[in-house]
Amino acid sequence: MVAMTESEPLSDASLAAAWRAGDEGAAAEIVRRHAGAVARFLYSSGAGRSDIDDLVQEALFRAFRKLDTWRGEASLRSWLCCIAGNLLKDEYRRQRGRRVVSIQDDQVIDTADPHEEAAANDLEAQLRAGLQSLPRLQREVFLMRAQQGCEYGDIAAALGTTPGAARVHYHHAVKRLKELVS
Amino acid sequence: MSMCEACSDRMPAVASGQSEWSVAERDHLAGCRDCAAEWKLVSAAAALGRSVAVDPGVIGPRLLERVRAAEHQERRRRWLRRSAQVVGLAAAAALFLMMVPRRGNGPVRQVPVTAASEAADLQLAELDGAAPAELQAVLAEFDEPEVPASALDGPDVEGLDVSQVERALRSWEES
Ligand SMILES: [Zn+2]
Numbered sequence: 377m378v379a380m381t382e383s384e385p386l387s388d389a390s391l392a393a394a395w396r397a398g399d400e401g402a403a404a405e406i407v408r409r410h411a412g413a414v415a416r417f418l419y420s421s422g423a424g425r426s427d428i429d430d431l432v433q434e435a436l437f438r439a440f441r442k443l444d445t446w447r448g449e450a451s452l453r454s455w456l457c458c459i460a461g462n463l464l465k466d467e468y469r470r471q472r473g474r475r476v477v478s479i480q481d482d483q484v485i486d487t488a489d490p491h492e493e494a495a496a497n498d499l500e501a502q503l504r505a506g507l508q509s510l511p512r513l514q515r516e517v518f519l520m521r522a523q524q525g526c527e528y529g530d531i532a533a534a535l536g537t538t539p540g541a542a543r544v545h546y547h548h549a550v551k552r553l554k555e556l557v558s
Numbered sequence: 559m560s561m562c563e564a565c566s567d568r569m570p571a572v573a574s575g576q577s578e579w580s581v582a583e584r585d586h587l588a589g590c591r592d593c594a595a596e597w598k599l600v601s602a603a604a605a606l607g608r609s610v611a612v613d614p615g616v617i618g619p620r621l622l623e624r625v626r627a628a629e630h631q632e633r634r635r636r637w638l639r640r641s642a643q644v645v646g647l648a649a650a651a652a653l654f655l656m657m658v659p660r661r662g663n664g665p666v667r668q669v670p671v672t673a674a675s676e677a678a679d680l681q682l683a684e685l686d687g688a689a690p691a692e693l694q695a696v697l698a699e700f701d702e703p704e705v706p707a708s709a710l711d712g713p714d715v716e717g718l719d720v721s722q723v724e725r726a727l728r729s730w731e732e733s
Contacts, residue, residue, distance in 0.1 A: 400622055403618070403621075404614075407614045407621060408614040415607065416607035416608065417607075419606070419607035420603065420606045425610060428610055433617055433620060436617070437621055441628060499602050500606055503599065503602050503603060503606060518603065522570055522599065522600040522603035523570075523604055523606060525570040525574045525604075526570075550599060554599065
């Protein structure tokens with residue numbers, strides 16, 4: 377069982393090593409830490425709300441099956457997002473181009489002010505639609521950076537590019553989204 | 559680094575609540591339309607999908623069960639593959655052993671090697687203390703061919719032309 381103190385939580389690398397050594401508690405902690413982020417990444421990338429549970433589980437399943445190959449050059453978060461992005465691409469291909477996405481999913485924003493809620497819903501829907509129109513690499517870099525808070529070096533390592541190129545993709549994404557989201 | 563670049567680099571940290579804008583940054587955002595537009599996107603992206611809930615307590619156990627089952631299947635597949643390789647090797651070895659005596663005793667071998675001449679190369683420690691008569695008996699046994707002489711000898715080809723010889727050899731090999 378993983379030993380964790382409140383002041384010093386184990387790093388993702390230590391958890392991965394513990395899991396590889398057979399500690400299932402470490403695996404549960406990895407899921408607890410990252411499942412929500414993977415879900416948000418998938419949703420923002422266009423996955424339908426009703427598919428999220430299955431997609432998160434499939435993405436994490438793929439990740440755990442090849443956790444041996446994660447060497448820590450990319451953060452675990454960016455590595456997982458990369459796997460989730462590949463999964464979505466596979467799903468899209470599997471369904472022969474039919475969108476796996478439902479951008480019109482009901483947005484559930486917890487806010488007391490109906491005007492604020494409508495505006496937030498509108499912005500979220502616009503952003504989601506805008507993200508769909510971006511090239512895949514731009515979308516993933518933008519989400520890893522803006523939503524997941526990953527560093528350019530992490531993103532580059534996960535996507536197999538350079539930090540400079542990741543930065544360029546981010547700025548292209550921002551430029552395009554500025555035009556699409558009012 | 560320009561103020562625009564500095565602000566852009568800090569946006570994810572501020573959007574996620576890990577950091578706060580400094581006064582200078584706040585002033586810059588208020589006066590720079592580009593940075594303000596980017597900030598709007600980044601803060602919206604940071605909030606995007608917050609309402610999507612997954613329960614790690616449900617996903618975790620189901621996931622581990624799947625991983626365990628997949629690993630079990632993988633081990634089984636590897637075992638079957640290895641077993642098939644071993645069986646294949648054993649079959650190949652058996653086939654090879656079936657072919658070897660036939661080739662060794664076939665007509666290609668012009669001079670039949672007697673068991674006695676091979677025995678000369680053998681190290682038979684148990685015979686070291688044997689009496690001469692015993693040794694003679696053992697050697698005589700080695701000289702006896704293991705199979706009838708007719709099987710060791712090739713077909714009788716004397717007096718035949720080349721094509722007849724080839725036919726005779728082929729039919730002898732097929733027999
Ligand atoms: Zn600026």
